[in-house]
Amino acid sequence: MSFIKKTVIVTGAANGIGQAIAIAYAEKGAKVVLADIDEKAGNAIATQLKEQSNEVVFIKTDIRNEDDIIRLMEKTKQYYGTIDILINNVGKMIRKSPYELTLEEWDDVINTNLRSIFLCSREAAKYIRKNEKGGAIVNIASTRALMSEQQTESYAASKGGIVALTHALAASFSNNKITVNSISPGWIETGNYSELRAIDHEQHLSKRVGKPSDIARACLYLTTEENEFINGINLVIDGGMTKKMIYEE
Numbered sequence: 001m002s003f004i005k006k007t008v009i010v011t012g013a014a015n016g017i018g019q020a021i022a023i024a025y026a027e028k029g030a031k032v033v034l035a036d037i038d039e040k041a042g043n044a045i046a047t048q049l050k051e052q053s054n055e056v057v058f059i060k061t062d063i064r065n066e067d068d069i070i071r072l073m074e075k076t077k078q079y080y081g082t083i084d085i086l087i088n089n090v091g092k093m094i095r096k097s098p099y100e101l102t103l104e105e106w107d108d109v110i111n112t113n114l115r116s117i118f119l120c121s122r123e124a125a126k127y128i129r130k131n132e133k134g135g136a137i138v139n140i141a142s143t144r145a146l147m148s149e150q151q152t153e154s155y156a157a158s159k160g161g162i163v164a165l166t167h168a169l170a171a172s173f174s175n176n177k178i179t180v181n182s183i184s185p186g187w188i189e190t191g192n193y194s195e196l197r198a199i200d201h202e203q204h205l206s207k208r209v210g211k212p213s214d215i216a217r218a219c220l221y222l223t224t225e226e227n228e229f230i231n232g233i234n235l236v237i238d239g240g241m242t243k244k245m246i247y248e249e
Contacts, residue, residue, distance in 0.1 A: 001224045003030035007080040012090035014041035016190035020212030026054040031080045035061040063116035073123045083127040084135040088117040093155040113158035134177025136223040141184045170232035179231045186238025205240025
């Protein structure tokens, strides 16, 4: 899969899964725009990729802010002339009892995880639809859209909303040749992988915990031109955990 001459925006690109996604596209020859509120980490990744002769730029962006999102798209167009692919990756979780979760905390998670995807997709699509071959949007949801732990109401609601928003946008953008899909990761370890326990790996049907690169490869797959028939889906990448029977024998 080659992404030479393609311009890709990755939100939340400074750390974790977003960083792995950005690096994967850069390695495939794309022009990569790193969008994140973490200026120090974002610039560090941009510098690292530039040393490999990749076309990359970091744009500090608070995706809760509509003006920041509009500026992100305008600057990307100024730098690279087109927008071809958008990866909506930013996300946050507040683990707190629903009896104690404040309205401000609820709104912060919803605005960060869900509203930002609508705004980023809307603004990016205004440019992507001008491309002869259209383009692609991928939204990072979560298996928490399908199953839950205690005290994760705002996160679960936001991720469930992403899955629904994905197929709605796929329908609305279909006349513009813009595919919209989501990915629901399970346990993707962004810390020290070597410190995981044997049981952490063994409980998965795939016998290992996921890595950011697993999600990055899926993004490449969903956004290559050859896969434009894949549209409106939610791709679960969790080592089989949501399909596993959990009853004690």
